[in-house]
Amino acid sequence: MGFDFQHMIELLPDITLAFNQTLYMIGIALSVSLIIGLPLGIILFTTDRGLFLENRFVKTTLGFIVNMVRSVPFIILLVALIPLTKLIVGSTIGPAAASVSLSVAAIPFFARIVETSLREIDKGVIEAAVAVGATPWMIIKDVLLPEAKSSIIQGITLTIISLVAYSAMAGVVGGGGIGDLAIRFGYYRYDNTIMIVTVVILIVLVQLIQLLGDWTSKAIDKR
Amino acid sequence: MIHIKDLTKEYKSKKNTVIGVDHVNLDIKKGEVFGIVGYSGAGKSSLLRCINLLERPTSGQVEVNGSDLTKLNGKELRKARLKIGMIFQHFYLISQKTVAENIAFALKAASTPKEKIKSRVSELLEMVGLTDKRDVFPAQLSGGQKQRVGIARALANDPAVLLCDEATSALDPNTTLAILRLLKKINKELNITIVLITHEMNVVKEICDRMAVMQDGRIIEEGDVYDIFSKPQTELTKEFISSVVSFDVPKSILDACKGSVVKVLFRGDVAGEGVISDTIQLFEVSGNFLRGSIEYIQERPLGLFLMEIQGQPDNISRAITYMESRGAQVEVIENGL
Ligand SMILES: Nc1ncnc2c1ncn2[C@@H]1O[C@H](COP(=O)(O)OP(=O)(O)O)[C@@H](O)[C@H]1O
Ligand SMILES: [Mg+2]
Numbered sequence: 001m002g003f004d005f006q007h008m009i010e011l012l013p014d015i016t017l018a019f020n021q022t023l024y025m026i027g028i029a030l031s032v033s034l035i036i037g038l039p040l041g042i043i044l045f046t047t048d049r050g051l052f053l054e055n056r057f058v059k060t061t062l063g064f065i066v067n068m069v070r071s072v073p074f075i076i077l078l079v080a081l082i083p084l085t086k087l088i089v090g091s092t093i094g095p096a097a098a099s100v101s102l103s104v105a106a107i108p109f110f111a112r113i114v115e116t117s118l119r120e121i122d123k124g125v126i127e128a129a130v131a132v133g134a135t136p137w138m139i140i141k142d143v144l145l146p147e148a149k150s151s152i153i154q155g156i157t158l159t160i161i162s163l164v165a166y167s168a169m170a171g172v173v174g175g176g177g178i179g180d181l182a183i184r185f186g187y188y189r190y191d192n193t194i195m196i197v198t199v200v201i202l203i204v205l206v207q208l209i210q211l212l213g214d215w216t217s218k219a220i221d222k223r
Numbered sequence: 224m225i226h227i228k229d230l231t232k233e234y235k236s237k238k239n240t241v242i243g244v245d246h247v248n249l250d251i252k253k254g255e256v257f258g259i260v261g262y263s264g265a266g267k268s269s270l271l272r273c274i275n276l277l278e279r280p281t282s283g284q285v286e287v288n289g290s291d292l293t294k295l296n297g298k299e300l301r302k303a304r305l306k307i308g309m310i311f312q313h314f315y316l317i318s319q320k321t322v323a324e325n326i327a328f329a330l331k332a333a334s335t336p337k338e339k340i341k342s343r344v345s346e347l348l349e350m351v352g353l354t355d356k357r358d359v360f361p362a363q364l365s366g367g368q369k370q371r372v373g374i375a376r377a378l379a380n381d382p383a384v385l386l387c388d389e390a391t392s393a394l395d396p397n398t399t400l401a402i403l404r405l406l407k408k409i410n411k412e413l414n415i416t417i418v419l420i421t422h423e424m425n426v427v428k429e430i431c432d433r434m435a436v437m438q439d440g441r442i443i444e445e446g447d448v449y450d451i452f453s454k455p456q457t458e459l460t461k462e463f464i465s466s467v468v469s470f471d472v473p474k475s476i477l478d479a480c481k482g483s484v485v486k487v488l489f490r491g492d493v494a495g496e497g498v499i500s501d502t503i504q505l506f507e508v509s510g511n512f513l514r515g516s517i518e519y520i521q522e523r524p525l526g527l528f529l530m531e532i533q534g535q536p537d538n539i540s541r542a543i544t545y546m547e548s549r550g551a552q553v554e555v556i557e558n559g560l
Contacts, residue, residue, distance in 0.1 A: 122313075124311060124315040125316070127315065128309070128373075128376075130277065132305075132328065132377075133333065134328065142331070146317060146320060223318050
């Protein structure tokens with residue numbers, strides 16, 4: 001069975017719904033990972049040895065937790081977090097439920113990306129700010145974030161793209177989304193039309209995100 | 224202004240301990256420009272960074288402007304740092320902020336009110352000669368201009384002390400000179416005490432009043448720059464001075480000398496050439512200049528000549544005694560007798 005245009009038109013409502021579900025899940029998971037992952041990444045970096053908030057206990061504890069969550073395969077996380085999901089969303093099924101696991105996976109992922117971005121800043125620039133007598137908050141706001149901005153945007157791009165991939169597994173908890181559609185129709189039912197359409201949508205989506213990310217990251221960099 | 228007492232800084236790692244600064248005592252007076260020279264790894268940066276506690280000393284005390292910095296808590300230390308400016312070899316400006324924003328950052332650290340920041344930034348830009356670069360990003364500036372922004376940032380909160388870590392080492396000779404002049408002007412007009420570290424003796428010669436020489440974490444020589452230039456005590460100091468005033472003469476020239484080769488040094492106002500011509504007439508010797516120059520250190524002349532003296536051995540030694548009696552320091556390099 002090849003590509004059937006008529007069949008695609010028939011399934012357009014399904015595709016649109018799946019697309020919206022994907023955007024919904026990624027939107028929530030991304031927002032949560034930005035809100036929690038960014039500060040977490042900043043703490044991971046600034047509590048490191050020789051930095052202005054050096055704190056061995058905080059650094060090792062947070063580092064351990066982050067590594068732990070990152071080492072669990074996503075599909076297992078999805079199942080393991082069902083109780084937490086029920087607590088937060090009140091249901092264990094649907095895109096909202098899938099967003100919980102996606103968020104939990106994205107937070108440590110993004111936090112490590114932020115930490116790496118901050119590590120690229122010349123230590124001398126941070127030290128010059130310390131020598132000026134700036135407070136830790138000022139250094140974070142006026143030195144770390146502006147200097148790492150461009151690199152963090154690249155990190156956000158990477159996080160979104162990883163979320164697109166992870167969201168395909170959300171079908172396990174009935175999350176839906178483009179990836180799920182591809183698996184249910186294209187893979188299990190040998191529906192090549194759906195397979196091709198969804199894969200094309202995913203390719204275009206990822207390319208667009210990458211393009212937009214690269215462009216923004218370049219546009220704001222003053223170096 | 225700055226009192227450093229028995230300061231030691233060790234860097235400990237799992238494998239070994241490196242000593243950066245080794246029991247250093249140093250007093251730097253208010254309003255002076257103090258230079259610390261030494262080769263790379265001598266511990267200059269470590270010592271300088273202990274003055275504003277960027278490095279916490281392993282032991283010893285650092286007193287700046289009357290308070291012992293090692294005893295302050297975080298908040299007090301930040302307040303003390305507002306009054307200790309620092310500039311760096313690689314400038315370390317915030318690359319994503321304009322020149323004005325970089326300077327404003329320092330003012331914000333001192334909780335300067337918003338309406339005051341703008342006028343103070345203009346004032347500082349004028350002082351360092353960068354008024355037209357206000358809204359430019361550091362990437363668009365030359366090395367010398369970046370260092371001027373660094374200086375403006377360091378001076379933003381009217382510090383009493385300015386620390387300079389190899390501030391001109393990344394700059395070409397002309398730019399170096401311009402930055403050194405600016406530092407001297409700041410020292411004179413604002414009466415800011417300057418401590419600078421460098422591996423270039425030229426920098427010290429240009430603007431320092433007093434200096435210290437560092438080796439292996441210790442200060443091995445210290446004193447007035449003019450005195451050290453005219454009477455260096457250690458081999459290392461002599462080596463550093465020879466990079467500015469050299470007495471090297473090709474060996475073939477030295478070998479061809481029949482008389483005594485002497486190094487003659489005149490301090491201050493002694494008119495060197497006059498003394499030498501008097502000597503030549505009085506003692507019936509002939510003089511032959513091999514090399515010579517007059518250096519100006521702190522605006523005082525220091526005359527240094529390498530010359531061959533020919534004549535009767537008695538006359539030569541009397542001539543040397545005579546020159547010494549007129550204030551010259553004479554060192555016989557090669558006795559042609
Ligand atoms: N952060 C550091 N960790 C370990 N060793 C250091 C550190 N900083 C300096 N050192 C060591 O201390 C010594 C003095 O270094 P430094 O103060 O940078 O000298 P200088 O500025 O004269 O070149 C060197 O042996 C150097 O390797
Ligand atoms: Mg150094």
